[in-house]
Amino acid sequence: MSDSGKTKYFVLMEELKKDIISGEKKPGDRLPSENQLSQAFHISRHTVRKALSILEQEGYIEAEHGRGTFVSRKAGRKKGSGNIAVITTYLSDYIFPRLIQGIDRVLTENGYSIILKNTGNSRLKESRCLEEILEKDVDGLIIEPSKSEILCGHRGLYDKLDFYKIPYVFIQGYYTQMKSKPHIRLDDCMGGYLVTKYLIDLGHEHILGIFKADDSQGRDRHKGFVKALQEGGFSYDPDMVIWYHTEDRSVKPSQVLKIMLEEGAFVDGIVCYNDQIAFEVIKTIEKEGISVPEEISVTGYDNSFIAENGMVKLTTIAHPQERLGAMAAELLLEKINEIPDEESQVERVLKPKLVIRESCKDRRKNR
Amino acid sequence: MSDSGKTKYFVLMEELKKDIISGEKKPGDRLPSENQLSQAFHISRHTVRKALSILEQEGYIEAEHGRGTFVSRKAGRKKGSGNIAVITTYLSDYIFPRLIQGIDRVLTENGYSIILKNTGNSRLKESRCLEEILEKDVDGLIIEPSKSEILCGHRGLYDKLDFYKIPYVFIQGYYTQMKSKPHIRLDDCMGGYLVTKYLIDLGHEHILGIFKADDSQGRDRHKGFVKALQEGGFSYDPDMVIWYHTEDRSVKPSQVLKIMLEEGAFVDGIVCYNDQIAFEVIKTIEKEGISVPEEISVTGYDNSFIAENGMVKLTTIAHPQERLGAMAAELLLEKINEIPDEESQVERVLKPKLVIRESCKDRRKNR
DNA sequence: AATTATTTGTGCGTATGTATC
DNA sequence: AGATACATACGCACAAATAAT
8 A cells, every 4th residue: 555545446446526516527438447557556357346326426527338438527526426417497387398298208208207396476485495405406497486576585596506516497477587597489579570560460459458567578478578569550548558466457457448448448359368258258249248259359468278279269379388487408418418517508498489360350451 | 046037045034934924934033053053944054044144134123242143122013104105197187186085184193204107108107116115114005996897907916915915905996806805995886887877867868988998897887877777767879989098099089970970870978987088079069060959968977176167067976085084094004003913994985966057958858 | 350152343365146338 | 250348257365344252
């Protein structure tokens, strides 16, 4: 034991570990064979194996039967639990099942499992979920932020994720203060533009917008709505927009609309935040004895089951739900396997498409 | 290698692990010395050490230089991952979102997270999922068996779950060979009875049944179907039943029905395995120029979204999806917290309810 | 206090099996 | 088919820690 009293296998192990950490041996490189090492270090092959087994256990190297021993591609990193957390606002409703389906498909193909959490769109629950995630060891996180338009009160939790080097990607919304973080979303501005433009092209002149005020999607869809109106030569009238919050969603839009209609407001088209709202809106309108689309056209958003199979087939924006989930999973996998130097693109935007059904009527005089 | 092709160290390791998990060796107990083991198992000390090193690495034992090797004090009561695996056939469609919602609600309330897996109703994937679950440490398992009516080819995996004392409960279906295992299900026999009885009471006399052949639900619903017919004084006619398998589901029922109708078979009511099939059936019937329910009544099963919001509002069986999930989670929690002596009830059956909508017509002459 | 037996830890040499190229 | 490389397995020797005599 010439080397400072340490054991032989320990010396060899440290030597190899040093080479790997320093970068002298790069991920994927082949180590000398066991016999070569045993000769070079003047120790028995058995002792070499002991050193290698420790390194393998710690995840620095990977031995392949009949081929050789290689520096692990994810050298230095923990071996990983194989679990990835997925936090969404809701589980069972609307687009989420398909979204989760897409995430699951990609992750399963790559040997991961998903840990599912949902926040009910509550900031408090989102905090709890994140804290739980930090306690368990997950290899990554896909999260749909709750009420993404409201100031982020728990930025610290995301900082912790960064600190522990747990990669995460946002889906659907994103916190505006964290725009540089990886996220995948629909181009909601374009979506809002498309439906509004469609109504204008069909000759509508009194278009009402109903938007959600507390997430980035609502803000973006409204932005597109305004853009289309102004391009069409209409001046923007704030009275022709109903804003609501998550907590209001089942009552406010319908109630306000009802009052507007009863007060005799003239409306020939309504752009709705999503299909659910559109459905509520149609119910309300028809209760007032007004018919859709003959008197008022209505557009939805998301192309959910309800749009295709409801009483009135909704003209809406196609939401490639499963694709969105799959892309999020793919981006996360890239982040997980990424070497710190290179950085993949952090934002991926899906272009929405208009799906035309039966909820809008052509109001042009001359055709 | 007399022992089933496994390596010697592996055999010894499993043997010792079994003793520790079963409680034969208690935490703090001393294992036989390496030399004793090598003599007892007729293997070299080197091989014994290999086995022990794995157990030490996994945290089952702790070696103390000069004293001996001891069962780890924290071997038995690993703190628990707080994760519970949920394996279903599908994720995004039909009743599953709500079911998972129910499971999630109860488990989240109790501080657990769910790891989601889906099998696509494939036995192979079910095996893979179970193997993965065995590798990760989960505190329990809720599983919807795939094709529960077909002989269980991987019983061994469930035995392993028993061995590692991972509690599990079946939902929806259950393997008939494992009836004594905890499971939660609808009383599908009663459900099948209810819809059929309803049609008979409305004066239907030529009732066709469409059932799935490869799960226990299909078999049970058919059983109720037969019971109602015979109680109503009709003899059972096998030609008035269409059986299909999971792989057939999108083509066979409609095709066979189409042929039957075109050949002039007289049918005034159809009991369908579920709402999806009922939906397909209605499409097929109406393509043939026959109207529902005026000429043929159709019943569904599950009371899914489609039943409430489709073209024809389906008379169906209410499936308390979220409740079912919640009950499964509650039963699992009982199993997890259960002291091995006392055993809670293993089977819980939910009574189904008939939901009457517009897909059946009263055919009685005198009212 | 020293000795001895026991037990784990380190290390060497050899042989055979099996996967890869 | 043969060379190479990792995987399993046996036997031996000695060191270091521990416990009992």
